[in-house]
Amino acid sequence: MPKAYVFTRFGGPETETLVDQDRPSPGPGQLLVAVRAAGVNPVDYKQRNGYARPGQTARELPAVFGNEAAGVVEEIGEGVTGFAVGDAVFGNPVGGGYAEYTLLPVAVTAHKPEAISFTDAAALPVAGATAYDGIRQLDLPAGSTLLVTGVGGGVGVAATQIARAFGVKVIGTASAGKKDFVESLGAVHVPSGPDFVAGVRAAAPDGVDAVYDLIGGEVLEAAAELLTDRSKLITAGGKDIVGRLGGAPVARARNAAILDEVAHLVADGKLNPLVTQTFPLSRAGEALRLVEDGHARGKIVIDVAG
Template sequence: MRAITYSTYGSADVLELTEQPDPHVGADVVVVRVRAASVNPVDWKVREGYLDGLMDARFPVIPGWDVAGVVEQVGLDTPEYEVGDEVYGYVRKDWVHGGTFAELVAAPVRTLARKPASLTFEEAAAVPLAGLTAYQTIRRAGVREGQTVLVHAAAGGVGAFAVQIARSLGARVIGTASERNHDFLRGLGAEPVTYGDGLADRVRALAPDGIDVALDYVGGDAVDVSAALLAPGGTVSSITEPAARDAHGGQYVWVRPSTPDLEALGALIDGGQVAVEVAQVFDLADAADAHRASESGHVRGKIVVRV
């Protein structure tokens, strides 16, 4: 099969289109014919070696965790799926090796769900990691109707999902973004504020009684700023700062594969409550350019690779 691989840590230049053996199908695994995958910041952070020791790599690495495609082969104990089923998933395994930037991927059934019927394969591939991150941080924070939620980096891949999921629960959402993305956030149902110096004052002007939940998808001083803005009983949920656990009983969330959560996201999508923003689509051979686009840090929505 064709696959994007790298055999050493480094810049996007280490990515190559190569021929690799077809993946092995285990007892609780299905082989998926990949139609599309997507890029997440963690992909190039792993490729650069920033997470070495936390996420063990086995070279050559096929990058990518998001997938949308069609089941091509089933394992001995996979009653959930049949050949031909359309699926999507967050195919994270115990080590970084056999990812989704390939024609085929071996996916444990716990990492998959049926593809939302209303989405194309390219759109579906944009959902799993970012959508699950948003869904799980919101669930862990206990967001509910009537609360005021502050979403940092609200126009990004995770933030845009978080805005919509929180709104579907009946929350009021304030989202940080550059001014060029304010209309986009209004379209998602959020009240936009510009990030940077003076953010706390701008949020207080919109929510003088404080915020109930802050969702940190950007890092930096977001947790400290959020903690200062919390109403009594408020909480911070972060994917970047373990210190959030010390901020008013907050949470640090490391996203997990979850079939039930993917099914819940699919229901929100097919029900019209969550839309998917695809920023750009690259061909598999141009995966290095897709990584570079993600590294630029100025992407609204998700970058997708078509296989």
């Protein structure tokens, strides 16, 4: 039977296990996909902890981990057009991507360009698309200066490169150990920590024009003080407090058109998802721990096809 990595109840890593499960059948508007690779994101362990997006309920248990997947179409559901069996695709799965088979809704599924790998494609539906949505939301002219807090993770890596492709200067906060990594993205590194605001002011004596926050909490509150125009404050990490600071959450488009655009940035060499480590499905827990413990650099992907 096909294997999947699941959480059996809400809680910590002790709830996780690798199981056998029936191969799912696609419903209307869905594709059954043989998964080649699945991206790992913070939202994955947050859902295990009981998190649900606004307007949604917590996952039904047992639940398969994963919100990004890339693979090959095995079967097509009723009413689906534009896709055929054998197509290479990537998108946001209905019921989890850490599995040998998953279902992708065509509304958030795109064809994988031949020029990019399944591994890179699996890094795009959450991290790459979130980065792209945020940079488009800020709509900064070339020559502007953008601060990205928590630049070392998957979203930060993508946001930095996309902003740079649009001619925007980027300052990124990350631990001192990630300095070379951050600078390799074309960003100015500022060490994270209590004094990061002073570091940003030193790096940008004329100020910053926008903040793309990926941390939330006290970091978001401190970063907000760097802006005179709070409409240029967006966050993917502090949605609970950003409104009172005058900013807004990243407005997610969540559609296939955005996935197409991000994939073509990769194919054109303007965006490198920077997948720094891959793990087989049997070691999915190790991959998730790296992200959950904050030790990941770039993007972590599960190589399901192995």
